[in-house]
Amino acid sequence: MTKLLSDLIGMPIYEDSMPTRPVALIRDAIVDPENGSLIAFMTHRRKILLLRDTRFFQSVFFVHSADDLLAQDEVIRVDKILQKCPSLLGLPVYTNKNNVFIGRIVDLELDITVGQLVNMYTSKLFLFVRYDERILSAKNIVEIHSDRIIVKDTSAIKEPKKNEVEELAMA
Numbered sequence: 425m426t427k428l429l430s431d432l433i434g435m436p437i438y439e440d441s442m443p444t445r446p447v448a449l450i451r452d453a454i455v456d457p458e459n460g461s462l463i464a465f466m467t468h469r470r471k472i473l474l475l476r477d478t479r480f481f482q483s484v485f486f487v488h489s490a491d492d493l494l495a496q497d498e499v500i501r502v503d504k505i506l507q508k509c510p511s512l513l514g515l516p517v518y519t520n521k522n523n524v525f526i527g528r529i530v531d532l533e534l535d536i537t538v539g540q541l542v543n544m545y546t547s548k549l550f551l552f553v554r555y556d557e558r559i560l561s562a563k564n565i566v567e568i569h570s571d572r573i574i575v576k577d578t579s580a581i582k583e584p585k586k587n588e589v590e591e592l593a594m595a
Contacts (some may be wrong), residue, residue, distance in 0.1 A: 425480070426542055429453050429513070429532040432465075437473060437485045437493075447490040448473070453534055454502055457509050457568035460541040462534050464502050467493060472502050475539045509570045517546050520566045521577045527556060529573070544573070 432453065436446035448467035456463050465473045465485075471493040479486045487493070497503050509515075517526040527546035535542050540562070547557040566574040 425537050426533050426535050428545075429534060432534070432536075435483065435485060437467065437478070437487055439490055440486055440488055443486070447487070448493055450485070452511050452513070453532060454505055455512055455532070455534075455541050456501075456505055460562045460565060462536065462539040462541060463505065464499070469493075470496065472496055472499055474499065474502075475536070480536055509568055512544070512568070512573070515568075515571070515573050517544070517560065517573045517575055519577050520574050526558060526560070526575070530554065530557075 429452075432450050435450045437448045437450065438445075439447050448469055448471060450465045450473075451468045452466040453462055454464045454466060454472070455461070462475055464475055465478070467473060472495070473485075473487065473493055477487055477492040496506060512529050512532060515529050517529065518524060519526065525548075527548045529544050530547050531545040532541060533543040533545070534540070542562055544560045544562065544565075545557065546560060547554040549555075560575055564576040566576060568574075
């Protein structure tokens, strides 16, 4: 099941034993820059929730216990990823051949069942106005650095459909 990160941000996380009060809210996704796999979610309390500890049901995440929320330094792999690249949102995207600026990451499409980055939504921004919006497949990523993402040349870039642009504009 694919979901946009913008739809996941702010989503509550409930304990199985107490489904009436959320234990945390999702703030960001942690994606491994080496292979594009979704490793965990960052919560609003700066705690880490590993993807394998979650279950998704009708717009809500469930965990067995609030103890499944971990400190960043408790998970070595997540800690190394966050030191290298804290968040993909807002990173500039360039092509690998001519170093052409494509835009900044404004949203991510994640497959939460298999834990994989599917697409990146980019756009150029000028005074809070988005233009030149594009969808980049995660398969076209060459490298992810802390300050930029390099993708294959622009022939691999597709224009978003009109309804996808409207959804991005509403976000």
